[in-house]
Amino acid sequence: MKEKEPGIKKMEQGMEEKESGIKIKKMEQGMEEKEPGIKIKRMEPGMKEKEPEIKEKEPGVGWAELQEQQAYAYWLECVRGLGRKSRWELVKRAGSPKAAYGMDTEEWRMFLPEKKAEALEKEREKYSEDRLLERYQEFQKGEIRYVSSIHPDYPERLKKIPDPPFGIFLLGEMPRKEMPSVAVIGARECSEYGKYVAERAARELAERGISVISGMARGIDGISQWAAICAGGKSYAVLGSGVDVCYPAENRRLYEELKIRGGILSEYPPGTQPQAGLFPQRNRIISGLADVVLIVEARERSGTLITADMALEQGKEVYAVPGRLTDPLSRGCNRLVKQGAGVMVSIEEMMGETGLAGRTVHERGKEKGTTGICKNVYQYLDFYPKSAEQLQLESGMEYRDVVCELMELCAENQAKQVSAGQYVKQGELSSP
Amino acid sequence: MNCINFVVPMNPCPCGYYPDMERCRCTQSAIRKYQNRLSGPVLDRIDICAEVPPLTMEELEPGNGRKGPERKTSAYIRSNVLQARKMQEERGSGKFNAALTPEEVGQFCALDRQGKELMEKAFGKMKLSARAYYRILKVARTIADLDGSEKIERRHLAEAISCRAAGEGYWER
Numbered sequence: 001m002k003e004k005e006p007g008i009k010k011m012e013q014g015m016e017e018k019e020s021g022i023k024i025k026k027m028e029q030g031m032e033e034k035e036p037g038i039k040i041k042r043m044e045p046g047m048k049e050k051e052p053e054i055k056e057k058e059p060g061v062g063w064a065e066l067q068e069q070q071a072y073a074y075w076l077e078c079v080r081g082l083g084r085k086s087r088w089e090l091v092k093r094a095g096s097p098k099a100a101y102g103m104d105t106e107e108w109r110m111f112l113p114e115k116k117a118e119a120l121e122k123e124r125e126k127y128s129e130d131r132l133l134e135r136y137q138e139f140q141k142g143e144i145r146y147v148s149s150i151h152p153d154y155p156e157r158l159k160k161i162p163d164p165p166f167g168i169f170l171l172g173e174m175p176r177k178e179m180p181s182v183a184v185i186g187a188r189e190c191s192e193y194g195k196y197v198a199e200r201a202a203r204e205l206a207e208r209g210i211s212v213i214s215g216m217a218r219g220i221d222g223i224s225q226w227a228a229i230c231a232g233g234k235s236y237a238v239l240g241s242g243v244d245v246c247y248p249a250e251n252r253r254l255y256e257e258l259k260i261r262g263g264i265l266s267e268y269p270p271g272t273q274p275q276a277g278l279f280p281q282r283n284r285i286i287s288g289l290a291d292v293v294l295i296v297e298a299r300e301r302s303g304t305l306i307t308a309d310m311a312l313e314q315g316k317e318v319y320a321v322p323g324r325l326t327d328p329l330s331r332g333c334n335r336l337v338k339q340g341a342g343v344m345v346s347i348e349e350m351m352g353e354t355g356l357a358g359r360t361v362h363e364r365g366k367e368k369g370t371t372g373i374c375k376n377v378y379q380y381l382d383f384y385p386k387s388a389e390q391l392q393l394e395s396g397m398e399y400r401d402v403v404c405e406l407m408e409l410c411a412e413n414q415a416k417q418v419s420a421g422q423y424v425k426q427g428e429l430s431s432p
Numbered sequence: 433m434n435c436i437n438f439v440v441p442m443n444p445c446p447c448g449y450y451p452d453m454e455r456c457r458c459t460q461s462a463i464r465k466y467q468n469r470l471s472g473p474v475l476d477r478i479d480i481c482a483e484v485p486p487l488t489m490e491e492l493e494p495g496n497g498r499k500g501p502e503r504k505t506s507a508y509i510r511s512n513v514l515q516a517r518k519m520q521e522e523r524g525s526g527k528f529n530a531a532l533t534p535e536e537v538g539q540f541c542a543l544d545r546q547g548k549e550l551m552e553k554a555f556g557k558m559k560l561s562a563r564a565y566y567r568i569l570k571v572a573r574t575i576a577d578l579d580g581s582e583k584i585e586r587r588h589l590a591e592a593i594s595c596r597a598a599g600e601g602y603w604e605r
Contacts, residue, residue: 188459188460189453189459189460191453218460219460326454327453328453328454329453385451387483387485388594400575400579400587400588400590400591401587403587403590403591403594404586404587404590404591406590406594407550407554407590407593407594408550408553408590410557411550411553411554411557417594418451419444419451419483420481420482420483420595421481421482421483421594422451422483
């Protein structure tokens with residue numbers, strides 16, 4: 001992640017040190033609203049928000065009224081100094097976002113701290129009802145959609161988690177209700193083994209009509225999402241920044257593809273910059289949107305394990321990819337297995353055990369094996385780096401012949417030189 | 433012609449332990465930033481890159497060497513090098529491979545069909561520069577010389593390619 005700010009890096013590292021059993025409540029403090037730097041993007045033809053079908057179970061809510069409520073919810077999202085908890089409280093007490101706007105300041109003071117009531121008062125003075133509706137209309141002309149919790153497009157899955165987001169800012173589309181989904185998450189600093197497993201798992205999921213949810217982070221997250229998209233599947237990213245902020249910048253291509261082949265979601269207003277405190281928060285949305293959470297690689301005491309805890313709290317099935325005992329990147333996963341998480345031996349089995357298999361749309365044929373050339377050295381390659389010397393020892397071949405085959409394998413994408421003289425296996429395995 | 437031997441050691445990351453993930457806690461960006469201090473243009477001028485892994489105590493003990501079927505003594509390597517240098521001098525131009533002009537490279541470093549195939553693949557895959565192309569051929573010539581081979585075989589070329597500054601971004605998609 002080249003573009004990472006030094007400050008953020010520090011904080012993120014600090015985050016990893018946190019206890020994995022961290023309580024959601026504790027993190028609430030970091031939740032204070034961030035400056036809603038809204039970027040208005042010009043609308044392209046065909047970008048217009050499609051009118052959602054209004055469901056029967058919300059009889060009173062017509063399209064026009066929904067739009068109005070959305071505008072008020074959007075106003076609430078943009079009040080600085082107001083957290084998610086307060087927003088929910090306001091709407092719960094008043095009955096709707098619009099009613100919350102219309103409350104007396106005194107009423108606000110009854111259940112909100114003085115500062116928050118003041119912030120609301122200030123924002124109300126700034127935005128008269130007309131002005132407020134106008135601003136929302138202006139916002140709607142942009143590429144980004146806002147889906148509040150009363151909107152029919154608000155994911156059902158999120159309504160079931162403790163502490164659901166008040167609203168979702170969206171680029172692309174929402175995860176589909178009828179489409180099963182698996183969150184594939186893991187370490188940013190992952191190993192070649194992790195990369196391989198993430199890639200393969202995501203591809204197999206995508207091929208079976210399962211969407212892949214993740215956080216678009218460097219490492220496992222981004223790799224799995226990219227693999228899902230490359231396999232023609234759907235993938236959805238939940239960001240810890242505004243949806244218009246591509247973080248990390250190196251995932252720009254993935255970001256652009258996700259807009260078209262899936263969606264980018266965030267509960268933070270556009271323009272919100274990534275902050276360490278926001279990441280554990282968004283993790284609960286990742287696990288919330290998924291039916292099963294698959295953890296590929298995680299260190300002990302890592303952000304990934306926090307997500308695993310949240311997933312369990314939400315009642316989700318958690319699966320871990322087993323690893324070697326000596327590998328620090330597998331320690332988190334092995335720990336989860338010990339605590340009773342499912343062991344991901346194959347996607348097929350995982351799907352069978354979790355009931356995802358019955359819900360999938362289609363399956364595709366077997367993956368292709370190696371093309372037959374240079375199998376001699378290939379069979380000694382592994383997903384952790386081996387030196388050419390090591391391979392020479394193991395294969396009993398001459399050094400130059402080993403290197404020669406390695407170069408062929410590299411050219412054919414079946415091996416990779418990860419650093420000078422160190423090689424790892426790439427690509428497919430013939431199916432067990 | 434002025435020639436210099438440019439030999440430079442470098443750590444893989446700020447803490448020096450990467451890729452030993454047991455001890456290295458540098459972030460990927462820190463590692464990249466560190467490695468980027470050696471710029472692409474400089475890297476392009478380095479012909480041979482090798483990673484030197486830490487030795488175990490067993491290997492350090494007198495009498496033991498690095499494990500492997502080919503344990504070469506310095507004396508053997510010296511005679512091997514001298515022999516290769518002699519081959520180069522006798523080739524006609526009276527200079528070492530590093531100093532060959534492009535015309536001479538064409539003359540002395542010809543590849544056979546198999547070699548050309550591999551070079552083609554590597555050239556496309558690694559997005560080699562013209563400089564890198566010639567340098568790989570010269571290194572391949574030298575490896576063949578060390579082998580006492582008149583012809584550059586495919587395996588000589590492969591080794592020369594593998595010595596090219598590897599690391600991320602080279603064979604990368």
